[in-house]
Each structure stands twice: as structure tokens, then as C-alpha cells.
Amino acid sequence: MKSFWRKGATATAALGAAVLALTATGCSPAADKGSTAGSSGPNTTVTVRLWDEQVQKAYEASFKEFEAKNPNITVKTTLEPFSTYFDKLRTDVSGGNADDIFWVSSSYFAPYADNGSLLEIGSEFDSEKSGWVPAAVDQYTRNGKLWGVPQLTDGGIAVYYNKAMLAKAGVDPSDLSWNPTDPSKDTFLKAAQKLTLDANGKTADDPSFDKDHIVQYGYNASQDLQAIYYNFIGSNGGAFQDGEKFVFASDKSAQAFQYVVDLINKYHVSPGAANTNDNGDFLRDQFIQGHVAMFQSGTYNLKNVSDGAKFDWAIAPIPAGPEGRVSVVNNIVAAANAKTTHKDATLKVLQWLGSAEGSKFIGAEGAAVPAVTAAQSSYADFWKAKGVDSSQFAKAAEGKTISAPVGSNYGAAANAWKPIFNEIFLGRTPVKEGLQKAQDAANAAMTQ
């Protein structure tokens, strides 16, 4: 919003200003970044783009070893924040500015695979393939071909809890259950209410509870697909998608959404969505600062919690729904840019990342669970040595699961439902009505 126009040059100023608006949608000319030589050159630089800072550190250690074994290849990593990762990736792939290797998630990889932007993970990987988590291979197989080398497997979802807060409230988190229709079977809500305190120390189930001055929240209900609502949908026997079609407005799913929204707006055991709709890390930070008792999340926050929390904490299973505990599982792969100018070196780096030797670094510092099965023990070992029992995540992944959303136009679909979900979670749009609207908008965007 700045203007630098000279006095008197009005018409030009108007034109120029308007043009700036136009250039925002134009594309920048391609510039080949990070490639210093062709594939046969003596010094090839392969670049790897990812969004996780903890894994970036692990990669750097891993690539040091790779470079020692392959002195003519240098590997560089680029970090892009997750919030804008997929917006930027799309533009960069289109403009030819993307890295040789980049992470993609299951929800976003389809258009890249469909449009020939990725190299197929073919026979060059026959010796590594058998060592990969089968669910990850399935998730990234599209039209009979595999489109990425599995890197992380998120395990399932579990609940981090503040030990002192739960002990004080007398809550045992090991077997809580929720029920959208029968309050007598709902132990989870009661626990969350006991753990929510106002400034006078009253709990949320107390009639004199002051909802305007809450100092401690029981739980992190919010518009969080992976950590929260997907699991509630699964545990209620609902579905988010049928194939690529969105069905989240169906009865079972709507019940689950209603339950989550009520935790926020009716029972006040979670902070209002005005805090969380646009800030995915708000509740993690609140938990780490000691303002939230139970924080439902995945392995991707284990390192953050472990580094940040200055109190005793532990990990419990997610609350069981009418259909038991159904957790979302997700895997992340590293994919190869089809436009890479040094395919051989790029494939070599990918083979390394797909080997137990190369991916053991991911688990060694506890950053994430490697999707190469033989390297997974490094993760458990790290956390065991720290005195943290991380087994709940693995248990959740071994139990009943619901797979993450997919689609050829997922980004546009998510963009279509997001503003409507915002209103639902703020309590301004009735759940059922909003979900139907969001579902129609998402399906229209998906098939446009």
C-alpha cells in the first residue's frame, strides 16, 4: 500500500499503479536456481525443499554423510513455512523455480502427478521400496504409479496433557470417551469441564462459572483438520470424503462437528475460534505456556512440546467415540521435480533419502517418525532415552484409522470451505447448514 508517484504524472501514475495489480497475477520468468552444472558435471548441486525446521536439521546431518560418499554432489535444503508452502510451490513449479526435490503432502500431490510435474518413482528404487511403510506407498500411488519417496509417517493422533493440572482435577486421561447423543456415556466432556477454570477458580461445570474470564482451558477444540475434527468424524463413524467427493455434511460427520463446536461455544472448554481460526499454533503455544490442560496433536509437535514445556507432561490416547478411537494417519513424501536439469544426481539423493541409512537421521534427534521402516527405531530410541513414552502415537496408527483428504484440486476446495468453516467454529453459522454450504462449495471447486 505504498505510493511512489511523482507529482504531475497522474495518468502515468494511474496506469503504473494499476499495472502493479496486474503483475501480481502474471508469472515471473523462469530462473534456474541452485543448479551449477549438468548431471554429468563434476559439481552438481541438488536442492531439497521442505517445511519442517526440525527435519531440516536432520536432513543437513544426513546430507553431510551423503556428500562424503558422493563428493561430486552437493545437497542444499530450503525451508518454506507450511502456511504458504503449497501456494508458493505451485507458483514455483509453474515458473520453473522449484527445487529438484520437494516435499508434498497427500492432499496436495495429485495435481502435480496428473500434470507431469513429478518424476515417477520407478524401477530405480526397487531395492529401497520394500523398506517403506506400505500405507505411505498406497497413499501416494496414483494411476498405478508412485510419485514420491516416503519420508515421514505421522503416526496417529494422541493427547499431550499437563500432569499437574489433571492430578489436581482428579482426571484420569487413559480411557476417556465422548458421545454426541448420550451424555451419560460422555466422560470426556466432564473431564474437560473440570479442567477449565475461570479467574475465581470455578470449573466450567459450575453454574457460577464466568465464561468471560477463563484462565485455564481444558482442551484444544479448534478448526484443526489433522489433530481435531478428522478424528472426531472417524470416531463417530463418519467420513470426510468418498473418493474425491466431499461428504462431510452427512449426519455422522455433522454430529462430530457439532460436538467439537459445542466444546468451544457452548461448554467453553476451549478458547474461542477467533483465536484459532487463522493461527494453527495458538493452542500449542497456550499448552506450552501452561494455559491448556489437554492438547490433542501428533508426533509433529512432540519435539516442540518437549523443548518448550517447563512442566511435567505425558501422552494419552485420544478420547474414544461411539466407534472407538479412529485416528487420522498421514505420510509425507519427497518428490522429484520433472523439470530438474540433473536427473541422475536428483534420483541419487532420493535413493539416499529412501534408504534406512539416509533416513535414520530423521528419527535420531526425535524430529519425526521416518517412513522407512528400518529407520523407525531411531525415533523410539531417542524419546525413550529422554524418558518420554511416545507409544500412543504408534498405537493410534495401528488401530482404526481414517485417511487424510486427497484430490486433484484440493487447494481450491480447501480455500472454498475455509471461510464457511471459520463461521461454523465461531458459532455464527449453524453447523449442519454451514457444512452443507461448505460441502457444495468444496465439491464445486474440486470439479471446476
Added chain:
Amino acid sequence: MASKRARREAGIGYLLLAPSLFGILAFLIFPILVVIWLSLNSWNLLSPAKFVGLENFVRVFQDTAFLRSMTVTVLFVLLVIPLQTALGLFSATLLTRGLPGSGFFRVIYVIPWICAPLALGVVWKWIFAPTGGALNAVLGTNTSWLTDPALALPAVAAVSIWSQVGYVTLFFMAGLSAIPAQILDAARIDGSGPWQTFWLVKLPLLRPTMFFVLVTGIISSFQAFDSIYALTPNGGPQGTTDVIATRIYGEAFQSFNLGRASVMALVLFVLLVAVTLIQQLYFRKRITYDLS
């Protein structure tokens, strides 16, 4: 001989012009042509662009979100421009009086304008935060400034005004100090009080400055993007802060409809040229006082 020299001089002239000419061609003219071409195509950044004729135009003009964003943009401009101009003029009048501390305030007013709007957005986001935010802490309220549909647009407009006022002030200060002292002396001798002097002497003499400030202000308000995007992503509550620039961005880089986004950009382009021409006509009709 002379013609040869003239030609050589012209050659040198073009040579000297070349860098800026290249800049204008590469960064202004070429992108306009690309956007016009894109507006006739369906393109999702990954698959090859497909020619669709005027379909994008039809879809955009039927798109309620786009029509809403036009309304929001006009409301935003109407909120920002009068306040920003009046506040700028007011503070310029105060600062040109040579009162003690003027230099200090001059710097303070301009600082927000120098700062990166996105960074300001992040700071203001914290100020407006419903839990732990500065504004609620000071007022002792529990207001959701940025997620309440009635408050979100005034809130982002306030941030915009706050960041632009210093810039506007600078121009009015320059305009005010360019008014010759003898004119003001003459007015005083004729018995004009400060209020009359302001309305009948200073304000008419400030017309060129006013024109410039209004034109640039309106253009930049129509294009407002960064701080609005930082404060209220996804178009704000119920789309109440979904100005045209954020709509274009969302359509292009989140929904990947480059064709439709280009149509919207063209609409903005035509609108800005039209608004500016109207302003120019209006100001040209009025008398300007040539003081030279």
C-alpha cells in the same frame, strides 16, 4: 551535417532511455499483455493454458464473491480517504507552525509509512488479538476485533489510515510551506482571521497537493493488500474485508484460477484509470493559482 548530429544525439538519447524503456516494457507493458492473454485462458499453473474466450469474464461477473469484493473495496476507500486526508492536513497545519517538538512528531508520523506493511500487519494482529491482545487489555474488553463482521473492516481501515497519515502529512507540509508569506501577510492585513485564511487562502492554494494526495491515496487504497491480508486472511469474517486485491490473490494463488484472477485484475485496472481521469477532469476545471 546538422541532421547527422541530430541523429547521433537522438541515438544517444535512446541509448540513455534504454534502461528505463526496458524496465517499462518488461515490467509494465509485457505483464499487461500477459494478463490480457491470461484472461482469455483457463490456466491452473500446472497444466497447459486452454483458450476459453470470454468464459472467464462471464464467470467473474456472475461470481457473488467478486461483486462483494468490489463493494468492500469501495467501502474501504470511502473509509480511508476522507479520514486520511483530513488527518494529514490537520497534522501538517500543526507541524508547520514551528511549535517545539515538531521535528520529533514529524519523524513519529512518518515511521509507520516506512515500515513493511506485512510486518505492521503482524504487530497489529497482536494488538487486536482477542486473547492476550493489547487493545483488549487496555480497554478491559473481550472484543473480537478482526473476526466480528461489523468491526473487521473499520479495524483494517484504521491500520491503513494510521500507516498512511505520515505520508500525506509530508505532502501537505510541503504544500503549506510553498505558500508565499506575502500572500498570508496580505490576507492578515485585509483582516482575515486564521479560520478564514485557512479556508479561503491556504486550502485553494493547496489544490495541486490535494489532487496529488487524493489520486495516489485512492489508487493505493484500491490496491490495498498486504496489511489486510496479514490481519484477516481468507477475506475476513463473512468476506467483509475481502477487498479486490485479496480476492485476486486468492483466486490466483490459492484456487489457481489464473484466468479469472486476470479478469479481476483487468477490472481493477480499468476502474483505476477511470477514477483517475474523472479526478483529473474535476481538478482541471477549477482555478489553480500559478504562483511562479
